Amino acid sequence: MSSSVRVRFAPSPTGFLHVGGARTALFNWLFARHSRGTFLLRIEDTDKSRERDQAVQVIYNGLRWLGLNWDEGAGIGGEYGPYFQSERNATYEKYLNLLHAKGVVYEDQGSIRFRSSRQSVIVDDLVCGRIEFDRSADPDMTIRRPDGSWIFHFVNVVDDLEMKISHVIRGEDHLTNTAKHIELYQAFGAIPPSFAHIPLILNRDGSKMSKRDAGASVTSYIEQGYAPEAVRNYLCLLGWSPKDNREKIEIEKVIQLFDLTKINRRNAAFDLDKCYWLNGQYILQMSLRRFRELSEPFIQNSGITVSDEGYLLKVLEIVKEKIKLFKDVPDWIAYFFTEEFPFDPQAVEKTLNKPCAIERLSRLRDKYTGVEDWSAVGLEAALKQLAAEIGCKTGELVHPARVAVSGRSIGPSLYHMLEIMGKPRVLQRMDRALQEFA
Ligand code: GLU
Numbered sequence: 376m377s378s379s380v381r382v383r384f385a386p387s388p389t390g391f392l393h394v395g396g397a398r399t400a401l402f403n404w405l406f407a408r409h410s411r412g413t414f415l416l417r418i419e420d421t422d423k424s425r426e427r428d429q430a431v432q433v434i435y436n437g438l439r440w441l442g443l444n445w446d447e448g449a450g451i452g453g454e455y456g457p458y459f460q461s462e463r464n465a466t467y468e469k470y471l472n473l474l475h476a477k478g479v480v481y482e483d484q485g486s487i488r489f490r491s492s493r494q495s496v497i498v499d500d501l502v503c504g505r506i507e508f509d510r511s512a513d514p515d516m517t518i519r520r521p522d523g524s525w526i527f528h529f530v531n532v533v534d535d536l537e538m539k540i541s542h543v544i545r546g547e548d549h550l551t552n553t554a555k556h557i558e559l560y561q562a563f564g565a566i567p568p569s570f571a572h573i574p575l576i577l578n579r580d581g582s583k584m585s586k587r588d589a590g591a592s593v594t595s596y597i598e599q600g601y602a603p604e605a606v607r608n609y610l611c612l613l614g615w616s617p618k619d620n621r622e623k624i625e626i627e628k629v630i631q632l633f634d635l636t637k638i639n640r641r642n643a644a645f646d647l648d649k650c651y652w653l654n655g656q657y658i659l660q661m662s663l664r665r666f667r668e669l670s671e672p673f674i675q676n677s678g679i680t681v682s683d684e685g686y687l688l689k690v691l692e693i694v695k696e697k698i699k700l701f702k703d704v705p706d707w708i709a710y711f712f713t714e715e716f717p718f719d720p721q722a723v724e725k726t727l728n729k730p731c732a733i734e735r736l737s738r739l740r741d742k743y744t745g746v747e748d749w750s751a752v753g754l755e756a757a758l759k760q761l762a763a764e765i766g767c768k769t770g771e772l773v774h775p776a777r778v779a780v781s782g783r784s785i786g787p788s789l790y791h792m793l794e795i796m797g798k799p800r801v802l803q804r805m806d807r808a809l810q811e812f813a
Pocket of ligand 1: 385386387419531545546549
């Protein structure tokens with residue numbers, strides 16, 4: 376059974392989903408889920424643009440990626456919604472006629488204007504508190520342009536009425552518009568919804584976040600390979616907190632605790648470093664299955680050919696703790712999947728080009744030929760035994776071996792890497808390095 380709580384996210388399709396917008400969507404969604412209500416998506420596309428479809432896609436991608444599913448709408452392609460204002464002209468005409476009948480609109484140079492009562496309006500905001508707006512000097516607002524297109528305030532109010540929206544949760548930049556909106560509700564003889572205006576998101580230096588600031592666009596998190604659950608968690612903390620200093624908090628818990636009256640009144644400071652840190656925490660604690668899933672698009676795009684899923688899973692398991700962003704996965708794993716991997720010249724310079732390195736690598740290769748227990752433990756024991764026999768440091772075998780099998784000087788634990796690659800592959804790679812750098 377759903378409750379009477381009905382909220383909506385009402386973005387204009389600009390081709391860009393700002394983190395501020397995503398946070399607004401998230402807070403609406405959290406409130407709906409907390410109250411077992413309904414969360415709608417309404418695309419406010421009365422300003423026609425030719426790229427609308429693409430711009431709407433950006434909104435869908437962002438919301439879907441964050442897991443903010445919406446409940447209702449016109450029903451397109453086997454999915455719910457959303458509502459498009461551009462398809463709702465008949466409804467707006469109907470409501471305009473209501474205002475005509477009440478004699479509160481008039482025509483002025485082709486535009487339709489709404490006659491303000493000029494009474495002061497009180498907004499009892501769930502976040503910002505009680506605010507009185509003096510409207511005595513405000514001009515009448517236009518609700519329809521001469522070309523027939525609608526002004527935001529009018530269609531926004533009509534839709535919230537028609538869709539029986541119980542709570543309008545939106546950015547604080549709309550607080551001053553609310554006085555106008557309440558006047559329209561009054562003209563329709565309707566009770567306005569409750570309002571919750573959430574504080575803006577500012578940069579750490581207090582400046583307003585612009586489109587160009589790093590982390591401003593939801594698309595950038597998708598492209599960089601953040602875990603959506605981490606970004607969603609971070610957005611939850613922008614203006615809300617569980618009050619016990621917890622940073623990493625499961626979404627089910629947030630849904631349970633979320634309340635509009637607990638939204639912080641102060642502006643939220645955006646901190647991309649914290650989001651990045653939180654993302655790292657999520658990755659560390661993530662199941663291998665989820666890690667595999669989130670790596671997939673990046674592996675796909677990298678051109679790495681995976682023919683053995685079991686091998687891939689083992690590889691991912693040992694690099695997992697090194698990964699901070701999923702876009703880095705291909706770079707960490709590519710050499711596991713090809714014999715044509717390049718050698719980093721600097722890594723070669725510091726290892727294989729050192730005196731005795733080739734001789735030592737060659738002895739390690741012979742030692743490993745005879746190893747029967749091809750496990751990280753067995754391989755470590757064999758290497759240490761050889762180091763003792765030669766009288767060198769283990770590092771003097773470890774570093775050349777790593778470069779020989781991977782082409783680089785950094786990577787996951789050498790012994791685990793060798794175990795996973797398997798004996799034939801490791802010996803073959805050592806032979807190649809011995810030939811190439813002898
Ligand atoms: N289309 C408006 C915006 O994107 C919606 C404001 C509202 O939520 O009422 O800012």
